[in-house]
Amino acid sequence: MQLAIAHSHVSGDGQFTRKCHAMLEDMLGVPKVLLTTSCTHALELAALLLEIQPGDEVIVPAFTFVSTLNAFVLRGARPVFADIRRDTLNLDESLLARLLTSRTKAIVVVHYAGVGCEMTPILDLAQRHGIPVVEDNAHGLLGKYKGRNLGSFGCLASQSFHETKNFHCGEGGALVINDPRYIQRAEILREKGTNRSRFFRGEVDKYTWVDVGSSYLPSDLLAAFLCAQLEAREKIQSRRARIWDSYRAQLCGWAEARGVALPTVPAHCEQPAHLFYLLLPTEADRDALIAHFRRLDILAVFHYQPLHLSEMGRKFGGSEGQCPVTESVSGRLLRLPLYTGMTEAEQAAVVTGLMGFDWKRESVHAQ
Ligand SMILES: Cc1ncc(COP(=O)(O)O)c(C=O)c1O
Numbered sequence: 236m237q238l239a240i241a242h243s244h245v246s247g248d249g250q251f252t253r254k255c256h257a258m259l260e261d262m263l264g265v266p267k268v269l270l271t272t273s274c275t276h277a278l279e280l281a282a283l284l285l286e287i288q289p290g291d292e293v294i295v296p297a298f299t300f301v302s303t304l305n306a307f308v309l310r311g312a313r314p315v316f317a318d319i320r321r322d323t324l325n326l327d328e329s330l331l332a333r334l335l336t337s338r339t340k341a342i343v344v345v346h347y348a349g350v351g352c353e354m355t356p357i358l359d360l361a362q363r364h365g366i367p368v369v370e371d372n373a374h375g376l377l378g379k380y381k382g383r384n385l386g387s388f389g390c391l392a393s394q395s396f397h398e399t400k401n402f403h404c405g406e407g408g409a410l411v412i413n414d415p416r417y418i419q420r421a422e423i424l425r426e427k428g429t430n431r432s433r434f435f436r437g438e439v440d441k442y443t444w445v446d447v448g449s450s451y452l453p454s455d456l457l458a459a460f461l462c463a464q465l466e467a468r469e470k471i472q473s474r475r476a477r478i479w480d481s482y483r484a485q486l487c488g489w490a491e492a493r494g495v496a497l498p499t500v501p502a503h504c505e506q507p508a509h510l511f512y513l514l515l516p517t518e519a520d521r522d523a524l525i526a527h528f529r530r531l532d533i534l535a536v537f538h539y540q541p542l543h544l545s546e547m548g549r550k551f552g553g554s555e556g557q558c559p560v561t562e563s564v565s566g567r568l569l570r571l572p573l574y575t576g577m578t579e580a581e582q583a584a585v586v587t588g589l590m591g592f593d594w595k596r597e598s599v600h601a602q
Contacts, residue, residue, distance in 0.1 A: 247426075248435065249455030251462045258465045259394070259409060262377070263384045267412040269425055270458055271451045274373045274395030274408035278306035278343075280451060281369050281391040281410065283424050284417045287312045291340035296326040297543045297558040298565060299345045303371045304542065307341065314551055315339070316543040318558035322499040324568075325352040327560070331360055339364070344389070345371040349507040350500055351380030354388045367391070372411070376401060377472060379505040390414035396461055401471060401509055401575070404461035407453050425451040471575050475508035478577050482511045485586050493594060511571050512538070518566035523597040524589075525569060531588045534572060541565050 244250065252270050259268040271277040287293065289311030295304045297316040304314040315334050320327045324347045331342065342361055344352040352370075361368045368388065372378075373395035375385035386392040391414070396407030410425075412418050422432040428448025433439045464471065483497060490497050496514035500506050515521040521537065528535040541561045543553030555562070572585055 245454055245456050247452030247454060248432070249458065251455045251458035252452070254462050255409075255458050255465060258462070259411075262465075262468075263386050263411060265384075265387050265411050265413055266415050267418045267421075268394075269410045269412070269421055270453055270461070271393075271408045271410055271425065272453050273302075273397065273406055274371070274393045275302035275306065276451045277393035277408045277410040278302055278369070278371060279309065279449075280421060280424055281393060282306045282310045282312070282341075283447070284391060284421055285341055285367055285369070287340055290338065292336060292338040293340060294326075294331065294334050294342045295542075296343075296345055296347075297541050297548075297553075297561040298324060298347070298539050299371065299542065300373065300539065301542065301545075303343055303345055307343070308547075312340065313338075314542070314548075316548070316551075316553060316558055316561075318560050319347075319564065321560055321564075323347065323350045323352075323501065323504075324564055325350065326357075328353045328356045328360070331357065335360075335364060335366070339366055341367050341369055343369045343371055345373070346375035346378060346380075346385045348498055348512065349375035349378035349385065349509040350498070351375070351378060351385050351504045354380050358388060369393070370411075373397075373400070373408075374509045375507060377468070377507040378509075381503045386411045387413055391417060396464075401475060401507060402461065402464040402468065404453070404457040404464070407457055407461060420446065424448045472508065474575050474577075475573065478573055478582055479506075479508035479511050481582060482571060482573075482586070486513075486589070489590065508573070510538075511573050513569045513571065514564065515567045515569060520594070521567050521569050524592055527592050527597055528585075528588060531584070533585055533588055535569055535585075537565070538568050538570055539565055 256268050287307050287310040291312045292315045293307040293312045294315045294317055296319050298319045317326050317330050326344050367390045370389040370392035372386040372392045378385040392411035394409040396403045423446045428446045429442050430445050431442040434442035494516045542548045543557050
């Protein structure tokens with residue numbers, strides 16, 4: 236960061252941004268990556284690039300973060316909620332065919348916890364119907380499906396560099412462009428609708444307004460921070476993998492005896508140790524366990540309220556029973572603390588706290 240300041244270029248697209256672009260393109264094996272101010276904004280760019288119009292339909296999993304669909308709803312699209320698989324908690328590809336209509340303009344998949352969606356059947360179906368697939372890969376940088384990097388399957392993909400992610404710069408993201416047809420327009424949309432990127436490369440002698448757009452590029456200060464994180468990726472990933480593996484090894488017997496499910500990672504997927512969750516038998520168990528951890532000063536949180544049942548989701552016709560797996564999982568999922576700097580003693584405190592949970596007594600009290 237000091238270097239970025241020393242070079243007195245701290246606005247967007249300086250040397251550190253370019254370095255991050257090159258590193259991410261290399262890590263993912265993709266033609267183009269553009270840093271953005273967030274994953275949310277990368278998804279907004281995707282919706283603009285796909286020219287989503289009012290009345291279009293976009294298929295999204297009901298179990299995701301609000302940005303996955305808000306980006307498309309902002310352009311006037313109607314979200315069509317797909318339920319998720321019981322094992323990986325990813326969009327259930329077997330439901331896709333019946334959700335398609337003549338208005339479907341995109342399928343957005345989320346690799347939950349960095350475990351790949353079933354991309355082979357999803358891409359097969361999408362290609363047959365000529366529908367673009369966008370990957371919300373907020374969780375999945377360095378995850379793999381059948382040996383190939385998550386983020387490299389859809390025509391476009393988004394990454395998050397929010398503080399909660401494996402690699403971060405406080406707030407940040409990236410748009411991954413796998414279909415080169417979108418590269419030039421993406422650069423323009425990201426730079427206030429101007430061809431400034433071409434001007435910086437010396438391809439035009441002045442830059443001007445050529446399209447709609449907004450300001451989606453982060454300061455080079457943030458890129459400098461992210462650059463250091465990406466350079467340390469092996470160290471970061473090996474620490475996180477150790478924590479993730481240790482949770483699994485220590486908890487599998489405990490979980491099996493209590494009907495608690497641990498994350499499922501199919502043999503053809505590699506997950507990047509982004510998060511580790513428990514699926515408790517009931518919502519009362521989950522809430523009691525959160526309260527139990529809170530008494531121990533351990534922050535363990537749930538994930539995603541079903542989006543079809545949210546205030547906005549209901550305006551789009553969402554109703555109870557529409558996505559039963561999402562509804563069930565959302566009430567029972569608990570994420571255990573997992574962060575790169577977590578010490579063995581901190582992890583031991585979480586595991587000991589979990590083992591000390593008086594299952595019957597505390598769950599009954601929570602009801
Ligand atoms: C699946 C998913 N998509 C998108 C986002 C939004 O990311 P950002 O905060 O970088 O906009 C999140 C946030 O955690 C997320 O979990």
